[in-house]
Amino acid sequence: MNYLPKNLSFKEGIAYIGETSLVDVAKNYGTPLYVYDWEHLKGNIDAFTEAFGKETLFRYAAKAFISKALVKELKEKGWGVDVVSGGEMATVQETVGTLENTVFNGTFKRTDEIEYFIQNNGGHISVDNRYEIEMLEKAASSLKKKQPVIMRINLDVGAETHPMVLTSGYDQQFGISISFAEEALNQIASSKSLLFSGIHVHIGSQIKDPERYKLAMSSCSEFMNSNLEKVEGEAVFNAGGGFFSPYAGEEVDHELSVYSKAIHDGIKEHWGEGYKIMIEPGRALVNNPGVILYTAGAIKADRGDKPYILVDGGMSDNPRPALYGSEHKLFNISGGKSENETVYAVSGRHCESGDLLVSDAMLPEDTASGDILMSTSTGAYTFSMASNYNRVPKSGVVGITDSGVIELVNRQSFQDTFINDL
Ligand SMILES: Cc1ncc(COP(=O)(O)O)c(C=O)c1O
Known part of the structure; x- marks a missing residue:
């Protein structure tokens, strides 16, 4: 699967990652608990490489999941981070x-963040809008740096994914519209403190069709080709993230080389010079290796057409079902359970x-x-x-390696939840 x-x-109905029983892990670390198959995750990094x-x-999209242990792992494998x-x-x-191996993205970049980065x-x-260019110029100039920038453009090639995770298209808020791209580029190119290094598109998440990357990169290379003289150094083509990663019931599972080929093919349509590609995968690295363990509390069979199971976590540890109706397959991993299944509504505690x-x-x-339930x-x-x-309190995170459990993030205490109160 x-x-x-x-x-x-x-x-015997108990879930294991490698030789480690997840029921034991739940006992030792409590629930809710985020658990990563760390060998799987590392294998995903290698597969992309x-x-x-x-x-x-390679710039891993930290927004998908970030912890110091993961950054260390990425560094060892020659990867940087998208922040x-x-x-x-x-x-x-x-x-x-x-x-130095980090790309700074986002629609709103605070001055203190820009300064910290430089x-x-x-x-x-990655420049998201024309307003930002002046801010970047000011910060780079006062810090006496010539800051490499790439320009994120907004193309209308997205539409095959869920509207909540679509990030390119005529009514999306991300990036610079292609009609203003040249003007923005001129602003960057005329700045003494900014170095125009390339172009960036992130179409959206869960892109099944590699052709979308080709289309996006083709538009990028066309734009770059018509502005050849403004590019300093080897051009960077950033194809973003969004590489498809299956949820339960989804069969598409491309070899990653299909995406790589599509990206290079798109660039080569209009760009004959040397170039480097940058990619920002997030979900495709960390989603399938990760599960969340919950403990079942009350089971209420006195209402509706199916019983409710109330668990000890919910939208505070996984807001995705409430936010955009995402579906996660649940397993009862306690062991020794009946083979006959019935339908339940599983609700959070909030x-x-x-x-x-x-x-x-x-x-x-x-x-x-x-019982211990595992959300996949x-x-x-x-x-x-x-x-x-x-x-x-936010739940802890552990990884399971070939040699056992590693603790990645501590569970918060009750007191941690008001630590900033005055
Ligand atoms: C600019 C950018 N890059 C990369 C990503 C990561 O996308 P994914 O987790 O689908 O790979 C996102 C996600 O929103 C993004 O906005």
Whole structure:
């Protein structure tokens, strides 16, 4: 099953990653708990490196999931990071001591973030809008740096994915419209403190059709070709992230080399010079290796057409179902359960009727309070989107390696939830 951690197996109904029982992990670290099949995750990094080639500028999208341990792993494998905030930058800076292999993205970049990035040798800044250019110029000039920038353009090639994760198109807020791109480029090219280094498109997330990348890169190379004289150094073509990663029931599972080929083919349509590609995969690296463990609490069979199972987490550790109706397959991993399944609604603990983790979960008919439930394909946009709603402490994160459990992020204490209160 292509949406599950690669090293997951079941023995007498108990889930294991490698030799480690997830029921034991739940006992030792408590629930809710984010668990990563760390060998699977590392294998995903290697698979991208192999498919795209070592000369690619790999910038993992921190927004999918970030922790110092992951940054360390990425650094060892020659990868940098795509960041969108001071917090993400500081995580990288604290871990590896420089932002040189980092790209700074986002629609709103604060002055203090821009300064922090430049001061710490930040790699590329992706310009999202014309307003930002002046801010960048001012910061780079006062810090006496010539800052490499790439320009994010907005193309209408996105439309095959969920509207909530589509980020390119005529009514999307990201990037510079192609009709203003030349004007923005002239502004950058005439600046003494900015170095125009390339172009950037992120179509959206969960892109199944590699042809979209080709189309996007073809438009980029056409634009770059008509502005050849303004490019300083080797041109960077940043194709963004969005590489498809399957959830339960989704069969598409391309070899990554298909995407690499599409990107290069698109660039070569109009660009004959030397170039480097940059990519920003997020979900495709971390989603399938990750699961969340919950403990079942009350089971209410006195209403509606199916029983409710109430679990000890919910929209504070995984807001995706409430935010855009994402579906995550649940397993009862406690062991010794009936083979007969029945349908349950599994709801979170928060004070919102929308806090429904799965509306139709097929689980053993003898599922009982205290059982451990495992929510799958939950490695991306879960921990990174977690909140302290209802002052519920954020859950901890562990990885499971060939040699056992590694602790990645501590669980917050009750007291951590009001640590900044005055
Ligand atoms: C600019 C940019 N790059 C990369 C990503 C990562 O996308 P994904 O996690 O789908 O690979 C995103 C996600 O929103 C993004 O906005």
